[in-house]
Amino acid sequence: MSILKNEPTGDDAKSESQNHHINDLNIANNAQVPAVLVESLLFSYVASKPIIDIKKWQLGKSEQVFLYGPSGCGKSTLLNLISGILSPREGKVSVLGTDIASLKTSKRDRFRAQHIGVVFQQFNLVPYLSVLDNIQLAMHFANDDSDKTDAMKKESTKQQRIASMLHALQLPSDCISQKASELSVGQQQRVAIARALINKPDVLIVDEPTSALDAAAKDAFMQVLTDTAISSNAALIFVSHDQSLARHFKRVESLTDINYTAAAMPEPERRT
Amino acid sequence: MIFRVAKQSLLHRKVSVMLTFLALLVSVSLLLSIEHIRKEAKSSFYRTVSGVDLIVGARTGQINLLLSSVFRVGANANSVSWESYQSIVANPQVEWSIPLSLGDSHKGFAVIGTTNAYFEHYRYGDKRQLSFQAGGRFTSSGENGGSIDSENGAAKMSAVSQHFDVVLGAEAAKQLNYKVGDEIIISHGVGKVSFSHHDDHPFTIVGILQFTGTPVDQGVHVGLNAIESIHTQGNPSLSKSTMSRASSKKQQDTEHVDAEHEHEHEHEHEHEHEHEHEHSDKAAPQPANTPLETSNKQDSNKHALVQPTQVSAFMLGLKSRIAVLQIQRQVNQSKLEPLSAIIPGVALGELWRLVGAVENVLRIISAAVLVASLLGLSTMLLASLRERRAEISVFRVMGAKPSFVFWLLQLEALSIALGASVFAVLLVTGVILLSNDWLLAEYGLSLSANIFSVHTLSMIAVVLIATFVIALIPSIGAYRNARSLN
Numbered sequence A: 001m002s003i004l005k006n007e008p009t010g011d012d013a014k015s016e017s018q019n020h021h022i023n024d025l026n027i028a029n030n031a032q033v034p035a036v037l038v039e040s041l042l043f044s045y046v047a048s049k050p051i052i053d054i055k056k057w058q059l060g061k062s063e064q065v066f067l068y069g070p071s072g073c074g075k076s077t078l079l080n081l082i083s084g085i086l087s088p089r090e091g092k093v094s095v096l097g098t099d100i101a102s103l104k105t106s107k108r109d110r111f112r113a114q115h116i117g118v119v120f121q122q123f124n125l126v127p128y129l130s131v132l133d134n135i136q137l138a139m140h141f142a143n144d145d146s147d148k149t150d151a152m153k154k155e156s157t158k159q160q161r162i163a164s165m166l167h168a169l170q171l172p173s174d175c176i177s178q179k180a181s182e183l184s185v186g187q188q189q190r191v192a193i194a195r196a197l198i199n200k201p202d203v204l205i206v207d208e209p210t211s212a213l214d215a216a217a218k219d220a221f222m223q224v225l226t227d228t229a230i231s232s233n234a235a236l237i238f239v240s241h242d243q244s245l246a247r248h249f250k251r252v253e254s255l256t257d258i259n260y261t262a263a264a265m266p267e268p269e270r271r272t
Numbered sequence B: 001m002i003f004r005v006a007k008q009s010l011l012h013r014k015v016s017v018m019l020t021f022l023a024l025l026v027s028v029s030l031l032l033s034i035e036h037i038r039k040e041a042k043s044s045f046y047r048t049v050s051g052v053d054l055i056v057g058a059r060t061g062q063i064n065l066l067l068s069s070v071f072r073v074g075a076n077a078n079s080v081s082w083e084s085y086q087s088i089v090a091n092p093q094v095e096w097s098i099p100l101s102l103g104d105s106h107k108g109f110a111v112i113g114t115t116n117a118y119f120e121h122y123r124y125g126d127k128r129q130l131s132f133q134a135g136g137r138f139t140s141s142g143e144n145g146g147s148i149d150s151e152n153g154a155a156k157m158s159a160v161s162q163h164f165d166v167v168l169g170a171e172a173a174k175q176l177n178y179k180v181g182d183e184i185i186i187s188h189g190v191g192k193v194s195f196s197h198h199d200d201h202p203f204t205i206v207g208i209l210q211f212t213g214t215p216v217d218q219g220v221h222v223g224l225n226a227i228e229s230i231h232t233q234g235n236p237s238l239s240k241s242t243m244s245r246a247s248s249k250k251q252q253d254t255e256h257v258d259a260e261h262e263h264e265h266e267h268e269h270e271h272e273h274e275h276e277h278e279h280s281d282k283a284a285p286q287p288a289n290t291p292l293e294t295s296n297k298q299d300s301n302k303h304a305l306v307q308p309t310q311v312s313a314f315m316l317g318l319k320s321r322i323a324v325l326q327i328q329r330q331v332n333q334s335k336l337e338p339l340s341a342i343i344p345g346v347a348l349g350e351l352w353r354l355v356g357a358v359e360n361v362l363r364i365i366s367a368a369v370l371v372a373s374l375l376g377l378s379t380m381l382l383a384s385l386r387e388r389r390a391e392i393s394v395f396r397v398m399g400a401k402p403s404f405v406f407w408l409l410q411l412e413a414l415s416i417a418l419g420a421s422v423f424a425v426l427l428v429t430g431v432i433l434l435s436n437d438w439l440l441a442e443y444g445l446s447l448s449a450n451i452f453s454v455h456t457l458s459m460i461a462v463v464l465i466a467t468f469v470i471a472l473i474p475s476i477g478a479y480r481n482a483r484s485l486n
Helices: A008-016 A021-029 A075-082 A105-115 A131-142 A148-168 A173-177 A185-197 A215-231 A243-248 A260-264 A266-271 B002-012 B014-046 B062-071 B082-089 B117-121 B140-144 B170-176 B224-232 B236-244 B249-260 B262-280 B296-300 B323-332 B344-355 B357-387 B389-398 B402-443 B454-483
Strands: A036-043 A052-059 A064-068 A090-095 A116-119 A203-207 A235-240 A251-254 B054-058 B094-106 B109-114 B132-135 B164-168 B183-187 B197-209 B220-223 B313-318 B339-342
Touching: A036 A075, A052 A075, A052 A260, A064 A215, A064 A243, A075 A090, A075 A203, A075 A235, A105 A116, A105 A131, A116 A185, A131 A148, A131 A173, A131 A185, A131 B002, A131 B389, A148 A173, A148 A185, A148 A215, A185 A203, A185 A215, A215 A235, A215 A243, A235 A243, B002 B014, B002 B402, B014 B344, B014 B357, B014 B402, B014 B454, B054 B062, B054 B323, B054 B344, B062 B094, B062 B313, B062 B339, B062 B344, B082 B094, B082 B313, B082 B323, B094 B117, B094 B183, B094 B224, B109 B117, B109 B170, B109 B224, B164 B170, B164 B183, B164 B224, B170 B197, B220 B224, B313 B323, B323 B339, B339 B344, B344 B357, B357 B389, B357 B402, B357 B454, B389 B402, B402 B454
Parallel strands: A064 A235, A064 A251, A116 A203, A203 A235, B109 B220, B164 B197
Antiparallel strands: A036 A052, A036 A090, B054 B313, B054 B339, B094 B109, B094 B313, B132 B197, B164 B220, B183 B197
16 A cells, blocks of 8 residues: 555655644644645636635545536636645635645645646646656656755666556556657556656546547556555545546446536526 | 746747747847947947047147048148258157158058157057068168169169058958058059059058058058158159149049159149249258158268158157147147148047947947847736746646746746847857958958856846836736735
8 A cells, every 4th residue: 555655744844844834734743634625615717706605625645536517617716726726716726735825826836746747638637748757857857955965865766666657557668768758558648657656646646538538548548547545645636527437436426416607507507 | 936937938939939039039139139249339439549638730629630640530731841840859858759651552451651760659459569471671771762773773864663661450351352562563552543653653562560450450561761852853743632632533543543644744844943933942861860760871862862741640658647638739839831730539539429429329239129029028928927826826736836836937037138148158159269360351351259248247137127117017917916815
């Protein structure tokens, strides 16, 4: 279970402790702090038209959830809110007990790089960089400058970690020096998973990663994804409109059930 | 890491990067070479003459006098009488003087009648003295045309075998393919084609000057007396043109044609006599302190030595620079005849203001070239920004700060500009080094290959700053893009 990631909360608590003392105490003291906690969340791009209205939703550590819903029900918006790219109008999104929206821009960037891994439908890798460079770049962004000894320690084991990650994702070992654009789409998505997981995130957000894959590749990919997420000790939020993928998950939820606006919205749409 | 990413990113966009690089390379090279040539032109212009305190000639504008005496362009219609010359030179403040007799040419090259003082005191550039690549100065006899052929010198009164010494400028020697010891014929007038050839006055080349990058290179220098001698004997008709050869060139040429017909010779003689009369009263005996050294052979051939009656202009070196204005005023108010004295630096400055418009044109051209290329650079960056939208969002997904994206684009733009600038410096230096001989041979242009200067560096700095400013447009665009992602 925690082969790849032995004490990530300890590491993170150290690096974040100066700035988020209270939050880190929460992490340290209360193992029951959910990976993601959404409370009274309200968001809209245009003031009169709320897109997200969630009373309460949470995801436990290492828990895996499959969120499905038709397009336009606010899936991507919710993911952007959780990853801190968007800020809620009202309410709170906490990741590991930290209210992302309350962080300053640069802290938020660092927090996201260290705690949240994201894989999108496409464009997850810098096409002209090698697989190794892509993953190292992600490590570089997450790397805390105040954490020199740890960084050096990482340096010695970096290659090894990347190699074992790629191996776990059943990628051929020689692909490490290939450019991202030279890989097949399925391989690219796996490298994207590796890149998202290399910083040992607490939450892995995956948004329609299989839409470009055929059925056989989809199943293989899903298997690798869920296994790796578990072994990385990361909570997994998997979003798709494809309900056939639901069988890979224990917890399956429809976004329309959680999101009140989404539940209300299809009705007027159907009428018109 | 950002350097690695920038490098890979540039490699990824090889074609458009190369095109932008080449466009910038060409324009920065152009910019550097135009600026370099502009600076070199200006400095070589100001280097034409130095160390001369005053130039004196018959009354005329200072630019006219400068052009005729230093640049050998045009000619002053009037001359300075030998008497006036001597009286000014006699001033205790005068350290040295170079008399100049101008207006003749040899195969298109200006003939300058002067004395050895010319090689002694004339300065160009950084107060550099003229030096010889071959031979040396006028010999004392050759300067005055006093050397005679012992066999027939006495027999032929028209002094057929007189020898005059010639010192050639580097460019003249090169183009005419003359070497020391060659005998040449000097003709009249300033045109390349002249009808009057003094076949009876052979000139012997005794020295060839080093290249100076000034009009001296085009000069054919002979003794002051040599010019007087040709004009007063052998072909007497020509003596008149000593007076007014530049002002009445056409008339002169007709005369020369006429002169070739023996039977019209008498008619021409009358002209000569008039001329002699006019000046007989001005021909003063040579004072002791004259820079002209008279050969003792002159007595043996009374036709060989003709006392100079006039000079076109003369250059003065003073003992103290403080005396410059004083002497200038004295000369300008001279009662003997109307004269002008100019300070070369002042006159050069005034002349440069006239021709300096070229300098501004060059500046405008180089600025336009730079602006055009920078616009090209920003176009390339903006165009690439569109196709990089996805890439930028990837960086953000990976956890990159917007500032990373900003600096990535800046780094790419700046490295293209820096690379282009460095290569431009190398290119321009290389081209100047390779083409220096050719430029010297074809255009008499001597460019310093050292284009490194504070000026060059500041220009490159301007290029880089301009690149940074222009790259702000796409970079800020990318930054904004990165802020409002997904």
